[in-house]
Amino acid sequence: MGEKDTILSVSDLSIVKGKKKILKKISFQVKKGEVLALVGPNGSGKSTLAYILMGLKGYEPSGGTVIFKGKDITRAPVHERAKAGLILGWQEPARYEGITVRRFLALGLEGRGKGVTEDKLKWALKQTGLFPEKYMERKVDNTLSGGERKRLELSSIILMEPEMVILDEPDSGVDAVAINNITGVINNLKESGVGILVITHSDEILNLADEALLICNGTIIKKGSPKEIGKFFVDKCLPCSDDEFPKEVGLIE
């Protein structure tokens, strides 16, 4: 694959919050149809990176660039990014209190200028293992469990036909059966040429990635195969009490 297959290119991205440098010179690329996994301890800056890439308010980078489909979107507002096909699946999905699942899914479709049909809505729910007859008329509020909300959000994302998705822990709070639905959805997105950045703590999801990045204290300290990164994380990062990096980090390219 050449340069033209790169859908997202991030260079030297940094952000400061208060006095703390939360991300320090993050660089990576994602190609069309590629799954890049981002792994790292709690508080290492993974969600912050997702918010910067999506252009959320309060997450303007202090340095670096974000190029999406060859265009510099570093300062573009969130709706412009979404319109261009960049979609974020939140670690904690919003609830949109009061609207039905049907309306929630339709809103996503309409927002992307796509037509709403019953078949499409049912298909999207089934993809994440939610039975349409059980969920379509439910309210999107705290009567849905955390795992159900995560699955619903993924249903909404696939309906939007994104060109690039950032999935922030799509596995968190979902059961083992749902993980299979989620890996299925990610594989389908990959096959249709969508670029995927997936933040995860799940081995199943990590192992379907083409490549993985390990982030520690706002710095990408290692890039490699999912197996290699998963092993390094478990062996070196989890036991690491150092404020900065695991001691072995000096050995990494």
Ligand SMILES: Nc1ncnc2c1ncn2[C@@H]1O[C@H](COP(=O)(O)OP(=O)(O)OP(=O)(O)O)[C@@H](O)[C@H]1O
């Ligand atoms: N607005 C803010 N002001 C100050 N510090 C912040 C702010 N937002 C995030 N942080 C800090 O930045 C660091 C990175 O947070 P972030 O949510 O990106 O971590 P994460 O890697 O997604 O963690 P987790 O695995 O728990 O989801 C944390 O130490 C967090 O406390």
Ligand SMILES: [Mg+2]
């Ligand atoms: Mg997070």
